[in-house]
Amino acid sequence: MSGINRIIDHTLLMATATSAQVIQLCNEAKEYQFASVCIPPNYVSLASSQLAESDVKVCTVIGFPLGYNNTSVKIFEAKKAIAEGAEELDYVLNIAQLKNGNFEAIEVEMQEFAELKKDHPDLIIKVILETCYLTKEEIVQVCRLAKQAGIDFVKTSTGFGTGGATIEDVQLMRQTVGTKIGVKASGGVRTIKDAEVMIKAGANRIGTSNGVGIVSGNRSVESNY
Structure with missing residues (x-):
């Protein structure tokens, strides 16, 4: 393997995901x-038990996929996920608040997520921007707020929007946050070439449901991720 495997979040977020598929995902990871592995919140306990003797982290999504839950609901969901074994949280930005120009609400939400790290210092927090809906100026503004708040990663996409990661957006995100925090490219990363292009653009984490294909033969499958 080329080393790309160590920055892949092996993802299964379909509405129809079964326990058997989650177990298979964990075994592959x-x-x-x-x-x-990046899995729905209801499978955190299962994934945690499957990965207990490994170095693979349990990642789950919060406020997914639309992001417009109240912050208090997102934080409740996050705390429950942590209690059940989640080690990384990918939460969706409240895009409506951003479009309303309410950057204070965006900042407060980021700060509340960052606060979770006080009791869980190894916790990784990623904020999903859903870049397909944002202007370049909005991407820059959100990335700056994330950096200031102490968020660990900015992430391009849920995989359920109108578009996924693009080279241009990943480059812009990396330029804005510098080297201090991570950039995760997700949505449409299906081959090793896709992954390598995103890494060159500045991504240091890749979200994909085709991780096995990427590292073992370049096989591509149809998928949101």
């Missing part, structure tokens, strides 16, 4: 030594 252990075999290929992926960074994490």
Whole structure:
């Protein structure tokens, strides 16, 4: 393996995802030594038990996929996920608040997520921007707020919007946050070439449901991620 495996979040977020598929995902993640599995919140306990003896992290999504839950609801969901074994949280930005120009609400939400790290210092927080809906100016503004708040990663996409990661957006995100925090490219990353292009653009984490194909033969599948 090329080393790309260690920055892949092996992802299964379909509405129809079954327990058997989550177990398979975890087994693949252990075999290929992926960074994490990214699964729905209701499967955090299952994934945590499957990965207990491995270095693969349990990642889940919060406020997914639309992001317009109240912040208090997102934080409640986050705390429950942590209690059940989640080690990384990918939460969706409140895009409506951003479009309303309410940057204070965006900042407060980021700060509340960052606060979770006080009791859980190893916790990784990623904010999903859903860049397909944002202007370049909005991407820059959100990335600056995330950096100031102490968020660990800015992430391009849920995979459920009108578009996924683009080279231009990943480059812009990396230029804005510098080297201090991470950039996760997700949505449409299906081949090793896709992954390499995103890494060159500045991503240091890749979200994909085709991790096995990427690291073991370049096989591409149809998928949101």
